[in-house]
Amino acid sequence: MDRPAAPKRTRIQREKRELIREAALEVFAQHGFRGSTIDQIADAAGMSKPNLLYYFKNKEAIFATLIQRLLETWLAPLRAMDEAGDPQTEIRSYIRRKMEMARDFPRESRLFANEILQGAPRILPTLEGELKALVDEKAAVIAHWMRDGKLKTSDPYHFIFAIWATTQHYADFDVQVRAVLGDKRGGEGRFEDAARFLEGLFLG
Amino acid sequence: MDRPAAPKRTRIQREKRELIREAALEVFAQHGFRGSTIDQIADAAGMSKPNLLYYFKNKEAIFATLIQRLLETWLAPLRAMDEAGDPQTEIRSYIRRKMEMARDFPRESRLFANEILQGAPRILPTLEGELKALVDEKAAVIAHWMRDGKLKTSDPYHFIFAIWATTQHYADFDVQVRAVLGDKRGGEGRFEDAARFLEGLFLG
């Protein structure tokens, strides 16, 4: 598992690369990979295109670092689910954490959704490897909890999928959610409302 | 509400326009609007680019007819939910229908997801108008059922969102679902498994 040694970077390189990642996240999340241009990202980062290309060798490279970082963040909540903990509490925490991510990192969620929608060309191996392994492990934990009667019995895989789908919906389909809820119910409280609803749905 | 009079079309025009729509659906669903090229669509439809542009005045126009048709199909299952029917049966049928759509029309689902992800630039008015009105109406029906004790009490809006999110997940995130389930559980039966799970989740 020897990955290429991380190149030494100057302070400016670290700062500018981070600045570019931030800008690229904004742009990629809205337009997808092919729909985004280097110029757009450079603009959003407040620098010229050649300058940006001094820090990343091409468009792919920018996208790659985003996706890589994304996957870590994304799987963290599921990793945190603890077999030794109280099942109800663990599930509730998991839902809460995912919901907070939908609220606080909607761009990351949309970037991920975009990638999957297009067939996950860049992360399919990770999905089949790391993600599958993690889900297999946690599905076993959930199945165990269900056998012990601590959780209502159902299919643990689809149980996990349902939590993913419902929580991420509030990030990915936010426009639609707000359009349907209108001004009153669609305000800032919508994430809290949703979290409460989902706890009832999955634990009630 | 006078929309522009539908132009008279020859038989060939009707056939070719349909052929183009079919090809465009395939391409747009995979790459999104900006990520798709007219050449790709023309190729997929087996004709030259100028020929395609004889039938649709530009890329936007192709996309527009797809989106328009999509919305009809999309809302049909929810419209079909009948206040006079048995609540459990109505909800079950709704989930089944949505699940069948995820299985049989995944391209339509992905096209829709793409559009929403990008902020729904072309259909926001429809979401705020027609869709909101329909959901308001059906949410009231569901709330009524809940008050009558025919359905477990919860927030009817988030209840509908949850059904949307979970069913469409199996179309939009199909790659991920298959990657995680693997060959055995991820075969053709996955839609049936999911449907059963969701019935339990929403009605059990």
Added chain:
DNA sequence: GCAAATTTTGACCGTTTGGACAAACGTTAA
């Protein structure tokens, strides 16, 4: 303060893209 290293810029290039157009081809109906 200065030389070396790093950062930024403007000008440029080949390719792809959306779209225009006129000419050619095919079909139909008087």
Added chain:
DNA sequence: TTAACGTTTGTCCAAACGGTCAAAATTTGC
């Protein structure tokens, strides 16, 4: 048969795109 109409094609264009490069400007280490 032929004129009118519908369809298809090859060619072309301007803009946008991803990316290069050498030179200028700036920062850094001594």
